[in-house]
Amino acid sequence: MLLQILVNGILMGGLYALMAIGMSLIWGVMNIINIAHGSFIMLGAFTTYWLFAILGMDPFVSLAFSIALLFALGYGVQRYLINYVIRASAFITLILAFGIEIFINNAALVSWTADIRKVQVAYGAANFSLGNYVTIPTIRVVAFLLVIVISIAFFYILNRTNLGRSIRATSQDLDAARLVGVDVAKTYAITFGLGVGAAGAAGTLWSILFPISPIMGGELTLKSFVVVIIGGLGSMLGPIIGGLALGITEAFGTNWFGSTYGNLISFTILVLVLIIRPKGILGGAD
Amino acid sequence: MVILEGKNVTKRFAGLLAVSDIDFYLQDGEILGLIGPNGAGKTTLVNVIAGVYRPSEGEVFFKGKQISGKKPYQIGRMGISRTFQVVKPFPGMTVKENAAVGAMYGAGGKNKSAKEAIQRAEEILEFVGLADKMNKGADQLSVASRKRLEMAKALAMNPKLVLFDEVMAGLNFGEIDQAVELIKKIRESGMSILIIEHVMRAIKNVCDRVFVLHHGEKIADGTVEDVLNDETVIKAYLGRRYKELTH
Amino acid sequence: MEKKKLQYALIGGFILLIVVLFPLVSNNFIIRFGTDILMFAIMASAWNIIGGYTGYASFGNVVFFGIGGYITAILMEKAGMHFAVAYLAAGFGAALFAVLIGLPVLRLHGHYFAIATLGVAEAMKALVQNLEITEGNSGIYLPMLDLSIKGQYYFFFYMMLGTLILTLLLTYLVLNAKLGYSLIAIREDEDAANSVGINTTLSKTIAFALSGFFTGLAGSIYAYQQAFLKPGPAFSVQTTVKMIVMAVFGGMGKLFGPLIGAFSIEIISETLSNYFLVAHTLFFGTVVILAIVFTPKGLIDMITQRKFGISYFLENIREHRI
Known part of the structure; x- marks a missing residue:
């Protein structure tokens, strides 16, 4: 029983990690809190949904499309919108992101209505057992493995490529990066694109596991916040630690207190972590 | 009378010794110079006195009362004010409002209304020579004026002791001489001064006594004349060329 | 200088007179x-105290609105108290909550403060959803105001107007007192503020409490007006967003900025919803982005x-773009 809860928590935590990885990147590099992050996840989910509903495309195939589409969208939003206010106070970009969130959510509502939809794949209910106690849904394990693959890809891009070096240089000192020839505007756009692309991937996986609707974004943004804060900024491991921590505590918390307490638990953790360890559980003491 | 005294003051950052076991004192009405190469721990020491850092070991006394462990604002209200090496004006306020905030919350600020504080600010700005820029935004000042505003904010707090952290850096010779005159005037009005400075021309002109930090340790303490001729000091800080340049 | 002041006072008085008389010549809907x-x-003016003047962008101010509403509901419905008592209790209760939560949370800066306050509001919503005394997710009813329909409309209008005037008046007094200088000093440079002798913790906490107080009062009137309260709408993130957008749109850190913002945003979204039944929030998002x-x-x-x-727009863009 306890083991089953733990496994459920870990698997959920993997998805939380993927949700937060893009938000963490954007926040860490550009000091932008992307309030619209959950809305981008929603767009990723709907990309998969429509490709599945219209073309019958398998979600694990459409994953590539939703990443690509969301990357392009993120690139454009940063390049032609956020870059115009990036030097104003961080607070201004926060509100701009709010505006983008309202826009995306309502555009989705107008186009697709508030109906709750589901991607019904044939293998959706497949599962296997470990010993006699633990049942594991196959699709969640695959999703979890994908999370790891995508995290490693992110890590590779940031640490082993020229693009990654530009991104890190820009995040440390914008003017210095510009002086050594980095195209800052483009680097910012690519960074935002990568972050939003990861959100797209999270959306695809979310759509296989849960029902989706245009208004699901707000909740996901809040969850991503919690994960980023718990894990702390500035490390690729942060979102993974944060995601697992949230997934596991939520699993046990709702088991003990009932599912209506899920949000109370996550947000209480959020506030406590902020007060006690504002740099996240990985970060140094303040 | 000793107005400020530090005993065995030590400050460590994550194992790194920034200030190591230093004793110091400042007489009432004295101008004490604090010199040393960059990274010697001068600003750290000022931050310890001003309450930004709590000393890892040792104690600081002001007028016989222990102040180490108190918050910056408490120390400010007791009568110690300080300037910042990288000046910290309130950019969204006018020059006058900047100084007025000091008058409102410094020593004796409790009994001043906002109006009285603004009056006091005007007097101080007159005193430091910023009267003509009173209604300008603090973000529109030249380097020299910003340094003066930094001093005005500190003086408006009605202190007994001021800590000047490189208030002459970046000034030209003419401006330095004006600043030196100003510091002398400040002493005449009854304050004691601790001054951190790289500008030797200023140190020689205003300081009664100098003490030298090197790698967080005190390597000399005495009259300007003695310290500037001290072999250790010359080796560690001033360099051999100093003698050729100034004699 | 004096003449200008008189001019402003006259204009202000004139606008106030229009607002006071306005219900007498309008229909209930208006x-x-x-x-x-x-x-x-x-609410936008109250947010301005902590967000605009003190520089602490609270993303959870709706928590005071919800607390004010629920205090009113519980005191009136469960304890049978008069609205006047509940109204004051709502304000002071929200302010007390601001102090308690502010002491730990106001130590955080920037984004971290923003998210912590957001977390507090969301946690509070979840708590209220689970409590018995608040009647959880099914919502709580309040006694109806015993007046004619027209009388009810008048009552709530003038309660809000009176509270708004109180908010602006007190904000004005604070700004011209020492407290106001300390808040702006904290916004401009908190370390420097501390070093000139400002007890920054105390000033920030007072600002947060004032912000909570007025928001709580608004929540109290709202609850009585609705005669019914549910956790979802009472603690909605969207309400916080609206306060902030209004304050920013009108001009934060300015006394009348949020007022102008609230007025214009409401007019814009109302007009949009008249023309575009479904898509008006979509246009609202666009307005926020463009603004x-x-x-x-x-x-x-x-x-x-x-x-x-x-040229003014381009100047702004040139200043902030990369």
Whole structure:
């Protein structure tokens, strides 16, 4: 029983990690809190949904499309919108992101209505057992493995490529990066694109596991916040630690207190972590 | 009378010794110079006195009362004010409002209304020579004026002791001489001064006594004349060329 | 100088007179719309105290609104108290909550403060959803105001108006007192503020409590007006967003900025919803985006600088782009 809860928590935590990885990147590099992050996840989910509903495309195939589409969208939003206010106070970009969130959510509502939809794949209910106690849904394990693959890809891009070096240089000192020839505007756009692309991937996986609707974004943004804060900024491991921590505590918390307490638990953790360890559980003491 | 005294003051950052076991004192009405190469721990020491850092070991006394462990604002209200090496004006306020905030919350600020504080600010700005820029935004000042505003904010707090952290850096010779005159005037009005400075021309002109930090340790303490001729000091800080340049 | 002051006082008095007389010549729908504007003007102005003047962008101010509402509901429904008592208790209760939560949370800066306050509001919503005394997710009813329909509309309009005037008056007094200087000093440079002798913790906490107080009062009137309260709408993130957008759109850190913001945002979204039944929030999002890009300093900056038109917009973009 306890083991089953733990496994459920870990698997959920993997998805939380993927949700937060893009938000963490954007926040860490550009000091932008992307309030619209959950809305981008929603767009990723709907990309998969429509490709599945219209073309019958398998979600694990459409994953590539939703990443690509969301990357392009993120690139454009940063390049032609956020870059115009990036030097104003961080607070201004926060509100701009709010505006983008309202826009995306309502555009989705107008186009697709508030109906709750589901991607019904044939293998959706497949599962296997470990010993006699633990049942594991196959699709969640695959999703979890994908999370790891995508995290490693992110890590590779940031640490082993020229693009990654530009991104890190820009995040440390914008003017210095510009002086050594980095195209800052483009680097910012690519960074935002990568972050939003990861959100797209999270959306695809979310759509296989849960029902989706245009208004699901707000909740996901809040969850991503919690994960980023718990894990702390500035490390690729942060979102993974944060995601697992949230997934596991939520699993046990709702088991003990009932599912209506899920949000109370996550947000209480959020506030406590902020007060006690504002740099996240990985970060140094303040 | 000793107005400020530090005993065995030590400050460590994550194992790194920034200030190591230093004793110091400042007489009432004295101008004490604090010199040393960059990274010697001068600003750290000022931050310890001003309450930004709590000393890892040792104690600081002001007028016989222990102040180490108190918050910056408490120390400010007791009568110690300080300037910042990288000046910290309130950019969204006018020059006058900047100084007025000091008058409102410094020593004796409790009994001043906002109006009285603004009056006091005007007097101080007159005193430091910023009267003509009173209604300008603090973000529109030249380097020299910003340094003066930094001093005005500190003086408006009605202190007994001021800590000047490189208030002459970046000034030209003419401006330095004006600043030196100003510091002398400040002493005449009854304050004691601790001054951190790289500008030797200023140190020689205003300081009664100098003490030298090197790698967080005190390597000399005495009259300007003695310290500037001290072999250790010359080796560690001033360099051999100093003698050729100034004699 | 004196003459100018007199001019402003006359203009202000004139506008106030119009607002006071306005319900007498309007129908119920418009009075209700005016009441909504006033409510958001209170909340945006209250947000301005902590977010605009003190520089602490609270993303959870709706928590005070919800607390004010629920205190009113519980005191009136469960304890049978008079609205006047519940109204005051709502304000002071929200302020007390601001102090308790502010002491730990106001030690955080920037984004971290923003998210912590957001977390507090969301946690509070979840708590209220689970408590018995608040009747959880099914919502709580309040006694109805015993007046004619027209009388009810008047009552809530003038309660909101009175509370708004109280908010602005107290904010004005604070700004011209030492406290106001300390708040702006904290916004401009908190370390420097501390070193000139400002007890920054105390000042920030007072600002947060004031912000909570007025928001709580608005929540109290709102709850009585609705006669029914549910956790979802009472603690909605969207309400916080609206306060902030209004304050920024009008001009934060300016006394009348949020008021102008509330007025214009409400008018804009109401007009949009008249023309576009489904898509009006979509246009609302667009308005927010355009406003932030073109006028990040708010409408009041345009008005006081007397700068209008393309060149002002381009100037803003040039200043902030990379």
